[in-house]
Amino acid sequence: MTQDHNIDPVTGDHLKEWGYRPGKNYPDLLRRANEMRAEGFGLGRIRQDLERAFPPQPPQIALREAGAVAFHENIDVGHPDEEDNIGKVRQTMTELMRTPTIEAGAVMPDACPAGPVGTIPVGGIAAARNAIHPGMHSADICCSVMITDLGNADPKAVLDAAQSVTHFGPGGRPQGKRFTTSLKLLDAFRENPFLNNPKALRMAQEHMGTQGDGNHFLFVGRSRATGRTAIVTHHGSRGPGAVLYKHGMSVAEKFRKKLSPETPKQNAWIPADTEEGRDYWAALQLIRKWTKANHNAIHQATVEAAKVGDVGDRFWNEHNFVFKRDDLFYHGKGATPAWDGYAADATGLTLIPLNMSEPVLVVRGKDAPSGLGFSPHGAGRNFSRSEHRRRMGSVTPEQMLKAETKGLDVRFHAGQVDASELPSSYKNAGSVVAQIKSYDLAEIEDYIDPYGCIMAGDIPPFWANRKKRRR
Incomplete structure (x- = not known):
């Protein structure tokens, strides 16, 4: 002694x-x-x-000083609305960069705020070391777009066929009308602790072949380069992804309380080198497989319903996800990976939809350093949906739809026109395209000019409809 x-x-x-x-x-x-x-x-x-x-807990990690980690801005001001929007994006990104795990950030031309100050904006990218932040890919995990070349198929026949087979709105397909879900994929769900629960497994089956609500769509157009018809779908991982997000945020919150209580809840993270981190990363890859299968199911059902005989290439890309590159985890919230081999099934081409009256861009990524290797995912917004409705004044949604989509076959699954999804609610498409070029974020290889689309629109959740019926 x-x-x-x-x-x-x-x-x-x-x-x-x-x-x-x-x-x-x-x-x-x-x-x-x-x-x-x-x-x-x-x-x-x-x-x-x-x-x-009694091993002591690891030391708590403080937030970084504001400005300690800079971020790239790939966005211009060309209008007072854009000036206000960029100011808000800059404010939330400056706060986001204080998160202890973040080592680099960037914003795209389509950037716009998406929550309280410090929340990653739409069009934002954050690169983290040894950390996966569920809040930075959001509940709509793996929101993505897929295109199929349908040869010389009649666009109207394709849109009619697609409308007969796809499914928008909350909830899933009823028994007897469900699409087949891979048993092998369901078994993989059961082997992952983040996905092995009755709700995720049930939704993986019920939500296969569904597209959700809001800004999700099914678009039909023609390639400007070839004249061939194409179908483009836009949606995420639906119920299974939402369940994973909720579980992931719960686990991240436990780590946040131990590791960095100063970090805002929406920026909590799961250390990648922990058992939970490895399981969560594996769960993300399974959700990616499910989402790709969901797109494929809708495209194939449309091909069969429209009796398309000349089917060409099909490819896809996600824009709400986490990507591992070297030793960093890149969180893209409404941002498209633009470097070769970002995934095993990457083709080098990705898609950037703009709005229902504009073409879908087919681009080749340029791995721009200022974009941390990303390009935009769409047109983005300069103001909120409610602000857009306020600015409409006495103009009806139907009048606005007619004026803004002349000559196009635009259908809203919800039945009524959702004005917040009309072209005027989004940023100017020409300006976004010009910024893609000026910041050298991607090379545009083709334009899919619109024939028409089916838009999900603002569909009230089932509980809102129930309350309305009671009244």
Whole structure:
């Protein structure tokens, strides 16, 4: 036994110095430490004994100073609305960059705020070390677009066929009308702790072949380069992804409380090198497979319903996801990966929809350093949906639709026109295209000019309809 001539008792200051955070276990720690002290043990031996029996928590990580990590801006101001929008994007990105894990950031030409200050904006990219942030891919995990070349098929026949087979709105397909879900994929869900729950498994089957609501769509047009008809779908991982997001945020919150309580809840993270981190990363890859299968199912059902005989290339890309590159995790919230081999099924080509009256861009990524290797995912907004409705004044949605989509076959699954999805609610498409070129974010290889589309629109959730019926 090593004698220590300093007989002062062990205090809370000693425990803090040894890495223990004040908490409910402090009295027990102090009691054990001072019992050893009374027996003549030195402080070094007492510390070793406590650390073996009660390992201290890792030190808490503080937020970085504002401005300590810079971010790239790939966006211009050409209108007062854009000036206000960019100011808000800059404010939220500056706060986001204080997150301890983030090492780089960027915003795209389609950037717009998406929550409280400090929340990653739409059109935002954040590169994190050893961290996956569920809040930075949002609940709409793997929101993505897929295109299929349908040869010389009649666009109207394709749109009619697509309308007969696709499914918009909340919820899934009823029993008897469901699409087949891979049993192998469902088995993989069951083997992952983030996806092995009755709700995720049920939704993986019910939501296959569905597209959701809001800004999700099914678009039919013609290639400007070849004249061939094409179908483009836009949607995410639906119910299974939403369940994963909720579970992921819950796990991230537990880590946040231990590691970095100062970090806002929406920026909580799961350390990638933990068991939870490895399982979450694996779950993301399974959700990606499910989402791709969902797009494929709708495209194939349309091909069969329209009796298309000349089917060409089909490819897709996600724009709400996490991508690992070298030793960093790149979180793209409404941003499209634009480097070769970002995924095993990447073709080098990606899609950028603009709005229902404009072409879908087929682009080849240029891995621009200023974009952290990303390009935009669409046109974005300069103001909110409610602000757009306010600016309409006395103009009806039907009048606005007629004026803004002249000559196009635009259908709203919800039945009524959702004005917040009309072209005027989005940024100027020409301006976004010009910025893609000026910032050298992608090379445009083709334009899919619109024939028409089916838009999900603002579909009230089932509980809102239930309340309305009761009234």
